Amino acid sequence: MSESVDRAVNAMKEQIDAPTASYFSSCVHCGICADACLFYTETGDPQYTPIHKLDLMRRVWEREYTFAGRIKKWLGLSRNITENDLTKWETLVYDSCTMCGRCSLYCPVGNDIVSMVRKMREAMVASGHAPEGLRHASKRSVEIGSPMGITAKTLEAQIKHAEKETGLEVPLDKEGVDYMMLLSSAEIAQFHEIIPAVTRIFHQAGVTWTLCSTAFEGTNSGIQIGSSDIAAELINRIVDGAQKLKVNYVISPECGHAYTALRWEGPNLIGKPYPFEVVHIIELLDQLRARGKLKVEGKDDTRQTFHDPCQMVRRGGVVEQPRTLMNLVATDFVEMPDHGMMNWCCGGGGGVSANERAEPLRRKVFSAKKQQLDQIGVERIVTACSNCRNMLEEGLEDNNMDEIEVIGLSEWLAEYLATPSADAAGDKS
Template sequence: MSSVAVPKRIFPTFDQVFQGFASQIGMLREMAPPPSLPETVRVRRAIDTLIAETNADEAVWLESCIRCGQCTNACHFFQATGETKYAPLRKMNLYRRVYQRELGPFRWWYRLVLSPIKLSDLEELQELVYDSCSECGRCTMVCPMGIDIASLVHHQRSALVAAELVPPELAALRMEQLHRGTVFGASAETLRRVVDTIREQAGIEIPLDRERAEVMVLSSAVDLVGNCQGLLATGKVMNHLGVDWTLCSDGFESANFGLLSGDMALWKKQVDPIVAAARRIGAKTLVIAECGHAYPALRWNPMLKGGDLPFEMMYMSEFLGRQAKAGRLKLTPIEGRITYHDPCKTGRRGGAFDEPRALLKAMDADFVEMPANREFNWCCGGGAGIFLLERATHLRDASFRIKMQQVDATGAETVVVSCASCRLNFESGRQKNHWGTRVESLVELVAEHLGDEPHTGRVMPIRGEAA
């Protein structure tokens, strides 16, 4: 266990990391594979995918929309642009056509009055389900009919995977993860080098590939090829708490471009080694790194049966927040007014609201909520892979201004985030708008404000402990 004070600038600053990622993202478009199938085959595969993924829930949702417009008011892309084509209810139109022509009870009629799906229809769908939907779930929350629009959007992403119509940036990273098992080149060897560097330069021990451990922790490519501060901070906090933990080089990557693109097979391929590693070491808890989309990729994976798993999954902010709420994590005061941005997937979709706020409370922060917070929080605009898409830049920038106004309304000097994708999008918005508000990672703040005396007992969250 180490309580060494860590110099903050062993690694690059986050704004330098952002610049590096921006240059790498710019090269992704050139790396994307071109379509290889005939047009008719691509269209048929998209239709067959939607048919295969349509069960009773989807059928009810597609039949139930009453065109009330509540989802429109909840969508940050519509609110930012005022363009009706971005209304969530319109994003279901193509799926509804396929359902009505292929599966619905009156399909014989709809085949007479509705035109068949063409490749041009699928090409137009790209902007609606990739560029202008972060699957944040705000529309689903307000729908009076209980339609899960975000899930319907994701089914359509799967259809576009089958039609070879994934946006080039996502397509390039999907192919890298599919064939190499890496993201931005972050391999098991990269992880080992980072662990060695942290140990040598910061004096922080990062357990790697231990045979047995009660807690298995994930990392992410953003950290491993970026400033590494997230992993350094994680090690400092875990060691301070006395956690019996490890990373596993055969299952460490939180990012899942199967989920982001809509490729269900890749989604499962990336999850399987993580679950296998956690089982092998006898982990009781799997802690997901600060990577928002990794939360649903693991915790709500439709290909996993959570009741059959011998371990509990939780997000980094949940894990640390439980320690703070139980009095096991003492933190020193933080200066300045602070607000907190709830990641959509862990917050609105996952309900993890109290734990990150418990950490800020433990730092005696001058904490101010945004005007719309918790389940009503507005998406930052970069989720579900949108941050990577060059052609979505104008949409992302416009929707971020909503978030910027929300932060400014609090008078906060610092906005705290607990998702690497959100942090990248905030940093992009900060630089483009010459915004003076600081953007900080929650786990890094915790590491900087650890109390003088480390916890000396064995730390394990109680399984099923109240969130």
């Protein structure tokens, strides 16, 4: 057994806890999870069946932790994992899985397949089998503070632009406020409108908030690549920033895995509870609406739909809030087939978008999203994840559908903020 194989096997043994063992033992090999995975449905290739992507870990579980497996191992009948196996399965767990969680909902016995993929990636990292793009993104996150290499100086430049555009202060490193806002790299480097948008919204609502120069990045590449050590280091950076500024809440941005990492996995990763609460930006906007602090005017007659980011909606439970917010001004909001908890992934989550090797497959499986859109005929897609936004724009262009606009929900709502002097809603469509 080679050194890398030995590391992988040992890492898998460490990752096989009681829940994972119960999932393997309760799996009835029905294959229903295949119909939940766009990589299978759009290619018809059985290797993309979700539970098959975990076959290496299943072999370790069977050999090390089951009576029959130990007997086979003693008799020399168990099948050993090889370097070639690791090379093959690396492409399965990184290129053909966005960790969207749809398979977990489909599983008739309730196995959380996506959590096992997450554990499988830990073993891949331990053995040195991880895509180059994700390795570089993780390195930049640790060393620079952002998977795209965005620095505090870049953020400060965007703050100046936002202040010039809005005429409002964009607070940076302000202590004693209620909220610390996180951003994704894409929101700083590409979607510049998000900072002016939240600045206007928070000003109208009277929210006290700040950005943090040492903890502005919400994206957690440690979760994506499968390294708890990296993930914990990035979470601790946010915790330290929030404690330094003495805030009560940390706002997760329009980024799916940022929400998963911070809200659901973070305290377990760092081994202690947070001294603050985590709220997704969409949750906060809906809370402001409910308290009468988010006021809009005008109606938008554009035929539009909402793309549900997997980590925010399916795995995070933020389902109704974006729809409530959209219905504030949208007069022609239509749902996609299989919307909400069962919506199809954009195809680029879970680090797939940062994995150049996976690009041809990712572009191919966008056909699942195309089929959804073809059935409803919209002019605009609203979403709440910057990665989804990038993947949607790219997929639409590939399929000659780029006449459909893609926009972030926070940004879109900011266009309809009521002015203090407004007496009545006007038509802005």
